Amino acid sequence: MNILITGGCGYIGTVLIPKLLKDGHQITNIDTQWFGNYLPKHKKLTNIKSDISNINKLNIKKIDCCIHLASIANDPMADLDKNLSWETSALNTYNLMEFLKKKKTKRILYASSGSVYGISKRPRVSESTPLKPISLYNKVKMVTERVIMSYSKDIEVFIVRPATVCGFSPRMRLDVTVNVLTFSALKKKEIKVFGGKQVRPNIHIDDMCDIYRLFLKVNKKYSGIYNAGFENKSILSIANFVKKNIPSKIKIFNDKNDPRSYRLDSNKIINIGYKPKKTIHDAILEIREKYFTGELKDKPNFHSLKWLKKIV
């Protein structure tokens, strides 16, 4: 299959693309490479350093499917430059969808976010729960979903609302919950928890990638919106879990800045046959191993917010 990936040099794309190449796909990846490029060279990979707003100027031929990952990818980063956030995600997505329609692309898979549900006291939020996005990032994701859905007559649309992703990637993110708590325990023997009672869903990066691989092949009758997160845990319970595996002290601070709290119900994806294969525990052990083998180092570009502040 000819697959166009946007934002494929990011944390998730860097793990996903080698898996897709192994599956035999022909990949074109477009990424500004804000956080560098850790993708291997491969005869079936065309890796273009560009903003997706240039899509019409690039010489891209046939596309069967697009996996759209490019975005400013969390709340504090989205707040850095509000116009850039709307432009990068919503406006660029509109242009991308027009381009895909012109190219007669069959299918798009979109990386939305489970955080579009905002704060919810419900036992679990399913795909039919009304959205209550509270941050700019959540609102941009919600609007971008709607832009993409408006093309459903022309293109098969699969929208994924992932939990917070965890686990090792060569383009590591040290700003997502499990990763940052584990890394801090390893490096400083200390885990800082802000608040702690917020419940957030989690998904291992390998499961995240396998879900995109599944949606490349499922029948079009399954198109629609899917939650993807299999472990709903409070931040404090994740910290305690890290501490069990890596000797460290937990320090708790008051925090009212990030009250997002919700539990994802991912039965819809489980009912079409997806079985999660890995857990938070696997992610912690894998990060620990990569740290001790020296494959995981503390690089400035792995701290996405600080890095983006410097370069944008």
Ligand SMILES: NC(=O)c1ccc[n+]([C@@H]2O[C@H](COP(=O)([O-])OP(=O)(O)OC[C@H]3O[C@@H](n4cnc5c(N)ncnc54)[C@H](O)[C@@H]3O)[C@@H](O)[C@H]2O)c1
């Ligand atoms: N990592 C998570 O926990 C998580 C959870 C839910 C949803 N998501 C979503 O998944 C997607 C990928 O996340 P990630 O963790 O890999 O993020 P990331 O920040 O590591 O990767 C995003 C990539 O997009 C690129 N990019 C941004 N704007 C671009 C533009 N206009 N043109 C071309 N490239 C551009 C960046 O250079 C970066 O390489 C994002 O849309 C994110 O919102 C991630």
